Amino acid sequence: MKSFLPSNLHRLTRTFLLGAVLAMALLPAARAEHPVDPKATPDVFLGAVANNMLEAVKADPMALKGDVGHITALVRQYALPYVDMNKTTRLAAGRYWRQASAQQQADLVKAFTGTLIRTYSGAFTRVTPDTTITLLPFRGDTQAGDAVVRTSVSQPNSAPIGVDYRLEQTDAGWKVYDLNVEGIWLIQNYRNQFAQEIGRNGIDGLIKALNAKSGQ
Amino acid sequence: MTRTVLALAAVALMAGCAQVPHPSPNDPWESYNRGMYAFNDTVDRAVLKPIATGYETVTPRPVRTCIHNIFSNLGDVWSGINSLLQGRGRDFVDTFGRVLFNTTAGLGGCIDVASMHGARKIPNDFGMTLGVWGFGQGPYFVLPFLGPSTVRDGVGTAVTLTVPSSPAAAVLAIDDVPVRNSLLGLYIVDTRANLLEADRLVDQIALDKYSFIRDAYLQRRKAMLDSRAQGERASTEDALDQASPEKATDTLPVYEDPDAQATH
Secondary structure: OOOHHHHHHHHHHHHHHHHHHHHHHHHHHHOOOOOOOOOOOHHHHHHHHHHHHHHHHHHOHHHHOOOHHHHHHHHHHHOHHHEOHHHHHHHHHHHHHHHOOHHHHHHHHHHHHHHHHHHHHHOOOOOOOOOEEEEOOOOOOOOOOEEEEEEEEEEOOEEEEEEEEEEEEEOOEEEEEEEEEOOEEHHHHHHHHHHHHHHHHHHHHHHHHHHHHHOO | OHHHHHHHHHHHHHHHHOOOOOOOOOOOOHHHHHHHHHHHHHHHHHHHHHHHHHHHHHOOHHHHHHHHHHHHHHHHHHHHHHHHHOOOHHHHHHHHHHHHHHHHOOOOOOOOHHHHOOOOOOOOOHHHHHHHOOOOOOOEOOEOOOEOOEHHHHHHHHHHHHOOOOHHHHHHOOOOHHHHHHHHHHHHHHHHHOOHHHHHHHHHHOOOHHHHHHHHHHHHHHHHHHHHHOOOOOOHHHHHHOOOHHHHHHOOOOOOOOOHHHHO
């Protein structure tokens, strides 16, 4: 028994170390390959973000199978840091934003973030190793504070999906604040639903309804 | 059967009419629409969705893809005609090229070889044509069984169903009743099965499915019409080549920022 224990520990340590080395070796492959620079032009910045996201999905076998848990985790890691969720939520809430307390505003942003993540994840549930993202020629004015970058997600055997991003220039560089899938802008599509829910159940009711959706 | 359906519809309408005291400005017929939406949703849950889900489970993906592509190829004929009616010669030529290529090399449309060679599908319909011709869209209008529409798109759909070059009408024109009904059933199931994934997503993210679908439908139709007004090609690849940046920003939604100071 006494001699068994140390050798077993030894094996455990070795396995652990091997695992750690393997993980470190694999990590660079799974990590972002395109350097993301929010101070670059909007199309260059966004192209890096979108392609990193796509490659992360391709590198994750579960995500590639359409596992929503895995895809949402990748969205949190690769896309969310470049989104100004505060602005997204503010614009969706419109005039009701000012009626909300600071705490309600924070809760609303958090709740709507869940919705955005699930929406964006939906665009990645049918990714195959052949899926590509094409950046359409950028014609906007890079000096302007507001820009739209248009992309097309192509996969074999189905029509390409148009995914556009609306960005705003901030002190920290470009930030995405609205998303368009096949002609449908996210904020625009939630303005009526927000107003409706607030009118019926107040801001807390809206937060609750959004969180209830996330819990599903 | 027909009588039951009509009775159901009547009940749904009456149930819906009392519910909306303040319809949204973009939806003056909201009371009727919500009733019809509820009716469609009931029919869908009871009949269409289970069949489409079963079809998706039982039929291998390649077979489903083949069936979908054949209907899609038939649909391209009508899309192409509409491109012509809208004066979009290049879209017309491209779409007819697709039909010729897919019907021959693609074995009757089963394989979408055109897409594989970069000739993407250019969706078009008669509702769009009416829009290009200058007809206003009218209020949002939920059609029985067919779902989201506007008055203009509803007229477009009615015309489409009577013109024998659309897939639905082509099937309806078949004389052999069992064959006709089977194909029509298959067409409906194929159409519904292709919406299952979108449906799942909407279930997960929409606060109010009715509003979500309405606003998405109106936005999408507006975006399609705007892209035509700008003289863009409908296919996204060179959509921006012909659109000027000024015009492109004209069609962006304008949001009022209630807290503009926060960012500047």
